[in-house]
Amino acid sequence: MVGFLVSEAFRDLRRAGRVALSAILLITLALAALGAFWIVTSNLGHAVARWRDRVRIVVYLRHEPDAAALASLMARVKAVPGVAGTTYVSRADALASLKRVLGKDASVVDQIGQNPLSASIELTPSADASTPEAAREMLARLGAMPEVEEVAGSADWVERLSEWQRLLGMIGLGVGGILGLAAILTVTTATTLVLHARRHETEIMRLVGAPEIAVRMPLLLQGMIQGLLGALLAVAVLTVAYRLAAPHLEPLMSLTLGLGEFSFLPPAGLAALIGAGTLLGALGGWLARAGR
Amino acid sequence: MVGFLVSEAFRDLRRAGRVALSAILLITLALAALGAFWIVTSNLGHAVARWRDRVRIVVYLRHEPDAAALASLMARVKAVPGVAGTTYVSRADALASLKRVLGKDASVVDQIGQNPLSASIELTPSADASTPEAAREMLARLGAMPEVEEVAGSADWVERLSEWQRLLGMIGLGVGGILGLAAILTVTTATTLVLHARRHETEIMRLVGAPEIAVRMPLLLQGMIQGLLGALLAVAVLTVAYRLAAPHLEPLMSLTLGLGEFSFLPPAGLAALIGAGTLLGALGGWLARAGR
Amino acid sequence: MIELQGVWKTFSVGPVRVHALSDVSFRISRGEFVILTGTSGAGKTTLLRVLYGAERPTEGEVEVLGRDVPSLGRSEVAALRRSLGVVFQDAKLLPARTVYDNIAFVLRALGTPRSQITARVFDALRKVGLSSRAQAYPAQLSQGEAQRAALARAIVRKPPILLADEPTGNLDEGMATEIHDVIKDIWTSGTTVILATHQAGLAAVLKRRTLVLERGRLIKDQG
């Protein structure tokens, strides 16, 4: 019986011909676009994480601490919630840095009698501090330490980051919504097509007393086969596109987004895509049931 | 006869029901996505243009020129191909600027006896200079002037810009390609459907001697009506989406891209979308011809 | 075996109501051979459709093989139909399958062992004189050939009841007689037969119980 049902499904598929091909390609397209969006989003996510690492908050110190005081201070600064990385910048480091900023005019510095700059600690905030409230809280705590003269850097980097994340979220929602709609339409269209092609056949089958499973199962199987083929094709398309594009994209990415590596979907993501395709196809086949 | 043909087309459309609806929605989707991409691309294009305005090349001068020499120099600089805007920065301006950079430590500057900085001209490159070669050429010409001590700023801003443009171009190509494929598949699928639904009907019509125009014209008209409806819907969707999203996007845009205004498609763009939809639909109807 | 009690079937076409069956009652016992006749539009096809559950009567009771047909669910209707051989007036062959596949299909869907299928299909085709057209598709058959293929499909399962709707409508007299002989053979082997036909003369020839419909009413039941 199973052999009979599967062979019926393949027979239907062959007969549907160009239409089955269309359905498969539309599923491929929807899934490939979904996958491509997934890849881009996760890479942008990496980029955002990297940018967060680059945001610096500078805590200016009243005096240059000695080694012991420094160690204790650093420990307390690290304990503040929202602080991820810390780098100590001594007065000498700061002067060197100023010379770098001045470039051609660095010689000016040498005309100054003594080093006028303060020692400071540069902080990297953690993801915990990415809400404006958490960031304000962290800045307040740092400013309250006795050794600290002033904290430079405000909450606006956090706002920027969260705006970026909101933007990405909105794009994701929009793209996801459109693709979802397209996939549903695809499945509906393909199903309607197959149903239409089979309408008389289904009626005749029922009239000669064919069991329901023989009437419907091939439709379901056919849908699943289409979905599976579509998904496998989508994975192939994504893989090839990645192989071709990654070498060209990587330098660009590192130039514009500061991201060294352009990563592909993890195996679990690929499995999810294939599963989604099969489900989509099965759904199409199943809708056959609702359709009559 | 025309009335007869149009009424036949509407009758077909009504009969195709859910399928016609699917086809219309798929066309809507394809065109809305195309339109949305168009809007985003053109806004990014504006942003790139704005960024170009912000790129500064600094030409350091050997001596602070007097008014007459300055006027002649500025004229010669402006004449160099690729130079868009020029701003003269006197030695006093430069010192004020340095104080701003030093921020908290600005008092250092006052300890310096005399102003050690050079006068300079800040340049904005024009779009002409956006290829690496043109930019190098411009820099060489500026460096060759007798008054100029050094030119700061290299060709790398140009590279960044052109990389961005390449990235946008690639995204455009990718998205365009996928949408094109989807649109072709949509049209093929919808046409196959309509053809399939009409197969017997077409055969019978031919057998009773209906003129070819009565057999085919309704199919073509039906396709055009579908395409037109899909395009109008797409324009409506885009307009509503723009109205809803623009107020939220604008502050975000200005924050991340430095773009004050998020603009919609020009009327000509809308007309092109509508035309494309109608053509797409007509193509679908026309394929009916090739299909048999 | 088959029993109808006060069966009505009314169709509405726009404002017009058509009484395809009006208060039809009769009973057929196991092993009978019944001819159902009446002019075009009298309700013969509708009556058979009610028997195999394709049409639900507007009113009245229908019992076939001990089942209350109008109350059956989809899978029970399918099970009932598998006990019936039906020859449809318009053949209803699956257009995408050859004559052989059309007949083998019903056996396969029932799980008949592969080894028996070919022999049984060709046996049925031979009975209706169509074995040479086994590989043709329905569109490649003449109308009479299609009708014979439909009969072969109906008898291949050796059903307890055979419902034949105009099985010789497109056949000349010689061939019609052959087909009637095939149907009689099946009847002789124990199948209950209802044969719908517009040929009023056939009743006289076959000398069997005859039900006559006129505008949906059973006006005669004799033999």
Next chain:
Amino acid sequence: MIELQGVWKTFSVGPVRVHALSDVSFRISRGEFVILTGTSGAGKTTLLRVLYGAERPTEGEVEVLGRDVPSLGRSEVAALRRSLGVVFQDAKLLPARTVYDNIAFVLRALGTPRSQITARVFDALRKVGLSSRAQAYPAQLSQGEAQRAALARAIVRKPPILLADEPTGNLDEGMATEIHDVIKDIWTSGTTVILATHQAGLAAVLKRRTLVLERGRLIKDQG
């Protein structure tokens, strides 16, 4: 008016070759009434299909209304068909249109003025006794009613030639006689008629020229 010269039509079904027409020649003059008969599968439908250009003969010449049919292009075939009234054996009604629309359609596609359409359609329906079913869809008709609707469509244009393929195959004798009377009326008004039927007896009843086909060969041409 109609002339066939050495016409062959051979179909291949897999390895099998079927000669549906073998070396058929005859000639029919304007105003004749010809009966075409033969058993199921003899080639009657194929012969008519060759006449209205739905089948290209494998060999031989076919002339209808002065046109060399096999050489006609698509639009010329359409024009030819508009001069022919054809009753197809399987009715071939457009399933999505009512009986009225099925008949009105051919008039509309020809550009008949609106004002005349309703009257002409009902006139044709009255002739075949189907005016009460004008608003029904084909699926709502009995087989005999569908056949009559197809005849109404064929005669609504008052064509110079009427090709009728088994127009009474699903009708009882009384109604068949009525339909034959309708066809005779049309013939009397000047239409050339070819009537294909498997009822060999009909030739004797109608007393007209009869062509008899047997396995694709024209074995008799008399009357």
